[in-house]
Amino acid sequence: MGKMMKVQASDGSGSFSGYLALPASGKGPGVVIGQEIFGINANMREVADLYAEEGYVALVPDLFWRLEPGVDLGYTEADFARAIDLFQRLDIDKAVEDIDASFKALRELPEVEASGLGYVGFCMGGKLAYLTATRTDVACAVGYYGMGIEHLLDEAERIKGHLVLHFAEQDGYCDANARALISQRLGARPNVEIYTYPEVDHAFARHGGMHYNKPAALMAHQRSIAALRQAIGPHYNLSALWEKHIEFEFAVRDVPATMATMVAEPYVNHIPTMTGGVGYRELSRFYQNHFVHANPPDMKLVPISRTVGATQIVDEFVMCFTHTSEIDWMLPNVAPTGKYVEIPMLGVIKFRGDKLCHEHIYWDQASVLVQIGLLDPTGLPVAGVETARKLLDEQLPSNTLMGKWADSAER
Template structure:
């Protein structure tokens, strides 16, 4: 997606920076700051991802004085050379380079609005130091190495900053993490997130220490701060509604796919149906979903929670089983039975496009309602699930044989 451009310095020197631009054409600015491995595949991938979120992204080559565009892998040779380059780096000069990158970013014709900083490892330290020194709107530090050695600058920090800290990080051990917390204890613009059971570089895909769940949580928390300070601010609820309209009302597969990123995925958790990637998901939508939903399909909205990059939609899904429903009841011939089942959709967006959907419902409750599962003696419910969801006053605990035995017993 990206390309390299030159960043000019007042001295007449210049250095390279990787530029990734949003498909929308313009957006707020981000400066991504490298690990000790230079502008490698990971840094370019992250720049491209943030461009997909709607940002104009620059990744400056901070090792240029030791040799232009150093690009290292995560093997022992790369680690050894990275440490050498780190030792050769002058932090003050690197921060100056970051300031020049911010200036260059503000000068790009497609940059609109504020500028944020995101740094990893070495870059996590430099993001913090640069947020103190330059006119930027926010900074995010992922497991910054050496932050605890620069806390004398903590009182000078006046913009929102996030620190992502890893419990097992030997480069930022518990004492160092505690000193960071103490330094910013009275600064309500600083958020410090701890990630238990993960190591330094837990967000770096391609490394053995990569932990996708913590990385995903940190990414969402990062976007929350970015959206609040520099934008872009999308109406995620409206984007989800548009996707649903094309799926269930217009029943238009190309229009449905147009609401999604280039390589999306959908996972219907109970039945393992859906698709990964444009090709498989288009096939799934065209032949097994969009045109396979019953004629009387409707949803009753219960609640919707909108976060930084995702939506949790709670609804009652209602239909008559008048055809084979590949995605929900694969291989089951139509029974003509009416079904109401609570359904939850967890939807992640990237920028103004859907990235993935995780869809949950109680399959046992569906099977009870179409007559394929006898609930007698089993702790499962049929249509009563939906009715209880709509009316909290309906009886609770009727599937618990022991419920009556607790009547009148003391509560400790």
């Protein structure tokens, strides 16, 4: 997805290489990605590609070039020892200068839009995120599990842009005492966000790594993108993008058009029935054969509320339909009953750049089964169409399933 480019050092000592990844649109705000101690390896290139997919022109500069150009290490014991040696010999001040030179190189690229630039660094690059915030004019700097920041807090007053720091609770390289010092000095600043992720270790965001923790990595990434979006863009109308996707799904019923609104490898997960698809091939198959063309003709969505964030939408709605066809994704293996159904639903729709990345769709399956006659609600704490009706009219009776509700009337 990316290519190598040359960056001129600001001190006149030569040039160094960097991995450049461009968004699908070919242009966007510029972001420097600060490497771990393993150089511009496959993981760092993957991170740059991810940020390009988010809409950024992402550049990973070779920060070890003054010691040894072109470092590309794996994660073996020998690689780790070599990486530690390089890190210990790195001139941190020169590394920040090289990051600033990378900003200059980005500004000169015709693909880079907007004047403000961002920085996202990991491990060694996470420490450099703090120094980038204090020593350059970066609009937003994000650091993941940076080491040694607690020894550099005398520079805190020089932070001009936005700074986001992600820490791991079990990180021995930045323990609780170090995090406390950082929080005491930086936590009250309006332009600083500090997050600690419980029960995770250093490098929790390194995909495929031994300490990778998907929930923490996803939450941290969402916070990082939100901060970057606010500071430098790009700004997308997520609501309009979602509406177009829904139109292709339910009105036009066009599978290729639906898939065109999504990233190259999206997924959909209907939580109650575990139906959907992961990856373009499987999701396209699912849409074509089990969703888009299989829904009853009268199926409609009644919007209730919508919350739009920096990277995702949470949609609350009522789905209405008559069960005149087999609905594989909601009622697999159940023959049409002809029953009318109304159910509250909730969708969490994640975007990557201007494309849908995934959908998590939730509903009360028990309510569906009650309404089509497959579940007798007698004696069970479940309800049928009443769940949808009460969502639309909060004045309808509450607590009708609670046998003890009447007992508390006089208490």
